[in-house]
Amino acid sequence: MMNNLIIGPIIIPVIIGLVLVVFKNNLGLHRYLSLFATVLIGLLAVLLLKQISTGGIQVLYLGGWEAPFGITLAADTFAVLLVLTTAIVTFCCLWYAFSSIGAEREQHYFYPLCLFLIAGVNGSFLTGDIFNLFVCFEVMLVASYVLISLGGTRMQLIESIKYVLINMISSFLFLVAVAYLYAITGTLNLAHLSIRVAQSGQDGLLTVVSLLFLIVFSLKAALFLFYWLPGSYSAPPTAIAAIFAALLTKVGVYAMVRLFSLVFYHDPGTTHLFIGALAAASMVLGALGAVAYDDIKKIITYNVVISIGFVLAGFASFSLVGIRGMVYYLLHDMIVKALLFLSAGTVIHLTGTAKIRKVSGLIRLHPQLGWMFFIAALSVSGIPPLSGFIGKVFVTAGVFHSAYYWLGGIGLFTSLMVLYSVMKIFMNVFWGHTNLTAETEKGTTQGLLPPIVALTALTIALGLGAEGIHSFVDLAVDGLLNPNLYIDAVLAQNVK
Amino acid sequence: MKRPNDVILRTVTKVAAVIILTFSIHLFISGHHFPGGGFIGGLTFTAAITLLFLVYGIDTIRKNVSADFKAVAAIGVLISALTGVGGMMAGKPFLYQSSGSVNLPFLGDTILATAVLFDVGVALAVIGTALTIITSIGDDR
Numbered sequence: 141m142m143n144n145l146i147i148g149p150i151i152i153p154v155i156i157g158l159v160l161v162v163f164k165n166n167l168g169l170h171r172y173l174s175l176f177a178t179v180l181i182g183l184l185a186v187l188l189l190k191q192i193s194t195g196g197i198q199v200l201y202l203g204g205w206e207a208p209f210g211i212t213l214a215a216d217t218f219a220v221l222l223v224l225t226t227a228i229v230t231f232c233c234l235w236y237a238f239s240s241i242g243a244e245r246e247q248h249y250f251y252p253l254c255l256f257l258i259a260g261v262n263g264s265f266l267t268g269d270i271f272n273l274f275v276c277f278e279v280m281l282v283a284s285y286v287l288i289s290l291g292g293t294r295m296q297l298i299e300s301i302k303y304v305l306i307n308m309i310s311s312f313l314f315l316v317a318v319a320y321l322y323a324i325t326g327t328l329n330l331a332h333l334s335i336r337v338a339q340s341g342q343d344g345l346l347t348v349v350s351l352l353f354l355i356v357f358s359l360k361a362a363l364f365l366f367y368w369l370p371g372s373y374s375a376p377p378t379a380i381a382a383i384f385a386a387l388l389t390k391v392g393v394y395a396m397v398r399l400f401s402l403v404f405y406h407d408p409g410t411t412h413l414f415i416g417a418l419a420a421a422s423m424v425l426g427a428l429g430a431v432a433y434d435d436i437k438k439i440i441t442y443n444v445v446i447s448i449g450f451v452l453a454g455f456a457s458f459s460l461v462g463i464r465g466m467v468y469y470l471l472h473d474m475i476v477k478a479l480l481f482l483s484a485g486t487v488i489h490l491t492g493t494a495k496i497r498k499v500s501g502l503i504r505l506h507p508q509l510g511w512m513f514f515i516a517a518l519s520v521s522g523i524p525p526l527s528g529f530i531g532k533v534f535v536t537a538g539v540f541h542s543a544y545y546w547l548g549g550i551g552l553f554t555s556l557m558v559l560y561s562v563m564k565i566f567m568n569v570f571w572g573h574t575n576l577t578a579e580t581e582k583g584t585t586q587g588l589l590p591p592i593v594a595l596t597a598l599t600i601a602l603g604l605g606a607e608g609i610h611s612f613v614d615l616a617v618d619g620l621l622n623p624n625l626y627i628d629a630v631l632a633q634n635v636k
Numbered sequence: 637m638k639r640p641n642d643v644i645l646r647t648v649t650k651v652a653a654v655i656i657l658t659f660s661i662h663l664f665i666s667g668h669h670f671p672g673g674g675f676i677g678g679l680t681f682t683a684a685i686t687l688l689f690l691v692y693g694i695d696t697i698r699k700n701v702s703a704d705f706k707a708v709a710a711i712g713v714l715i716s717a718l719t720g721v722g723g724m725m726a727g728k729p730f731l732y733q734s735s736g737s738v739n740l741p742f743l744g745d746t747i748l749a750t751a752v753l754f755d756v757g758v759a760l761a762v763i764g765t766a767l768t769i770i771t772s773i774g775d776d777r
Contacts (some may be wrong), residue, residue: 147720147730155717161710203723203731 143191143198146213149223149262150276153177162510167246170621173250174234177233182261188220197619197629198266207268207630208329213600214268214630218616221609222394225471228388228598229478230258232591236482237379239340239587240489245377246291253290254383258282266390272397274314277360281307287380288372299375306368310359323620324349331630332621338353343408349412352405353398361392361621362628363452364371364418366445370429373444374437374494378485381437385444386478390470393448395467397455399622409456412522416456420550427557436484436494436569441559443480443520446554447473447622453547454535462538464617469531471609472602476519476528479595480562483513484629486592487569492582496565501574505581508589510570512596515539518568521559527602529600640690651689655686664759674755678762685763685769694774701764705771716757718749 156177160170192198192215200213203525215223229316241250260280267273285307289300322328324346325336337346355365362369363611369389373381396415426445433439451473454466486509491499503510517527524526532555539548619625660680666671688697723732735749 142729144724147724151717151721153715155721158710158714158717162714164706201729203733204729224775340651348708 141457142225143188143200143215145184145188145191146198146200146215146266146461147202148480149181149227149266150259152180152184153255153259155580157252157259157481160252161249164247164249165623166281167243171234171238174255175231177235177255178227178231178258179198181258184216185220185224188215189217189224192217192220193612193615200392203348206436206632207424208327208332208341208468210602211272212265212329212331212630214267214331214626215266215624216460216616216619216629217612218397218619219265219394221467221471221612221616222390222474223262226258226265226387227263228253229389229474231596232595233379233383233386233482234480235594236382237504239264240485241379242279247288250287253283253287253555256311257287257387261387261391265394267347269328270318270330270333270399274311276462277391277623278311278494279315280388280391281311284384288376288384290291290380291377293375296375296437298401299372299554303372306359307415313352313359316463317349317356320349321346321518329404329630330398331627334627335631336565337403338406343522345403346533347448348412350400351414353399353404354411354414354451356398357396358418359392360389361396361452362389362422362445363450364425364449366421366426366448368420369445370438370441374435378482378489379400381412382478382481384487385481386474389444389448394468395449396452397620398417400455401463401622403624405458412456412458415452416544416547418457418619419452420547421449422446423453423550423554427554427561431559431564434496434564434568436488436496436565438494439496439565440480440484443558443561444477446558447477447520449524450551450554451480453539453551457538457542457544459538460617460621461534461541463620464613465534465536465538466560466614467616467620468606469528469535471530471598472527475595475602476516479512479516479592479599480520482510482588482592483516484533486514486585486588488511489583489588490581490585491576493627496568498507499569499575501570502570502576503570504574505576505578506585508596509592510566512589512592514566515596517559519603520562521632522555525600525603527599527606529603530606553629568581645691649687653688656680656687660684664755667755668749668752674758675762678759680765682763682766682770683761685767689770691772694771698771705764705767708765708774709761709768712757712760712764712775713764714757715760716754719754720756722750722753 156173160173163169187200198215202211258278260276260283263276263279264273265598267276285304288303289296325333327333327336358365373384400411423446426442426449429442430439430446451466451470454462454469488494519526519528522532534550536548539551660677663672663680664677665673680725721729724730732753733751737747740746
């Protein structure tokens with residue numbers, strides 16, 4: 141089905157961002173137009189979901205150049221669910237930025253940069269062409285390079301050098317891998333690649349190339365190769381860190397899932413087992429980090445690593461139940477990581493320190509913040525009835541179903557570590573004798589709480605109302621397990 | 637400090653800048669069928685402006701060209717993006733381009749293409765970006 145709506149989530153943030161660059165002194169316009177852009181993307185995503193559930197996967201051939209020759213955009217349920225969640229999370233983070241990011245950063249194009257970042261993220265979700273995927277990654281990364289160093293504090297500059305270097309290297313490897321793949325198969329269109337790889341039976345050479353892609357996406361998604369992440373994600377201001385934690389690693393996960401479910405799915409004994417091993421390693425190492433530190437930022441950034449491991453454990457099982465759990469958990473994780481980063485960031489904003497031993501009894505001064513942090517902590521660790529639970533159940537069931545008992549065991553054990561690490565923050569910071577007064581606080585919660593309330597409500601709603609999105613999740617899982625649905629939608633009959 | 641004698645450079649620049657600017661427009665227009673186009677045209681245009689910066693100083697030139705180069709770049713990309721949207725308005729795919737021949741006065745039978753508008757956007761984006769880079773490196777004292 142030809143559908144021009146698919147370009148919307150990519151072109152809307154670009155156009156609005158550019159308009160904001162032209163009117164760079166009108167900060168009110170910046171705030172409200174950028175919120176408006178995310179709302180518009182969210183509405184488009186809902187519309188697309190409706191169209192996909194009735195008319196199948198939607199496709200757009202840019203400029204009328206049909207696949208496999210031109211650039212194709214393909215919107216299946218999995219991609220559009222992620223676009224929708226991206227819009228919701230960005231809305232909340234931008235809203236939080238209104239009263240926290242500061243006029244200095246706002247004047248230096250904070251909102252346009254966020255919109256360009258979203259354009260890159262949405263482009264990565266929606267593209268049906270592997271080179272275009274690379275381009276969209278770059279759009280996202282260039283925006284993130286600026287965002288991570290925006291403001292130019294010493295900490296940010298140190299971390300941005302590491303961040304830029306590691307991403308340069310992984311982008312270089314990405315390009316090399318794309319070149320290898322093009323040399324072997326002669327095509328860049330994902331659907332066409334799927335056919336060509338299936339025809340050749342994915343021999344050893346193609347498996348090696350697939351592992352090169354795996355390394356690239358592991359660097360981007362912080363799967364096992366996550367050593368840059370805890371530093372980079374704790375340097376920028378809260379709103380930016382929350383956007384990064386909620387979205388950027390997920391794009392790497394998405395790319396990995398797309399590639400290893402649509403193209404390289406013939407040798408799961410090698411590739412998917414390898415993903416499972418990396419997932420186990422990042423869960424264990426992430427859990428060690430989360431338990432070891434007593435710095436709020438470090439604890440929550442290591443939690444990002446654990447959840448990436450958990451999501452990909454579900455994917456590695458490559459079973460119906462495991463992938464269903466992965467989709468649920470991915471959607472949950474985007475929302476709850478934004479919630480966790482925003483609420484923890486608010487604590488740091490109030491107390492002026494990230495050390496959990498230096499603060500106590502904050503709940504007397506800020507009961508709402510305390511309880512919302514508590515809900516976030518429970519949701520992150522997958523306590524029912526919050527949104528993490530359903531994904532965790534399905535992922536664990538799927539992993540055991542595929543007889544990866546060690547992986548399931550590690551998943552469950554690290555869940556306990558997650559619970560311990562976030563409860564450690566809660567008990568130290570919010571319980572005990574109140575050592576701050578309203579006068580000695582470093583900041584106020586004015587304007588910061590509404591976005592946190594919205595995200596908390598969302599994680600509760602997603603937990604209680606998991607049944608409501610069940611049909612969409614099942615469609616997404618169906619699309620991931622049946623590459624033919626994607627291929628039939630993208631390619632005309634005569635190409636196959 | 638004694639100022640270097642750059643009378644030859646100044647005199648040559650006055651002529652050369654005009655030639656380079658004209659050539660950049662030529663490159664831009666020929667890009668539809670031959671090597672050239674918005675990117676190269678824009679870069680050549682930037683080269684002329686850069687030469688003027690070097691010879692007469694950034695401040696002198698900025699007095700005459702007061703446009704915000706960042707805004708120029710943004711408007712350029714905006715034009716390109718909107719030509720893509722134009723295709724959608726006509727019920728065609730995003731970025732769809734069309735062309736047709738029109739009988740213009742003086743020029744006669746001329747082929748006009750919407751791709752030129754896209755290229756105008758590219759040229760403006762290149763000019764804006766390159767000049768932003770040059771001024772932000774050059775301005776820093």
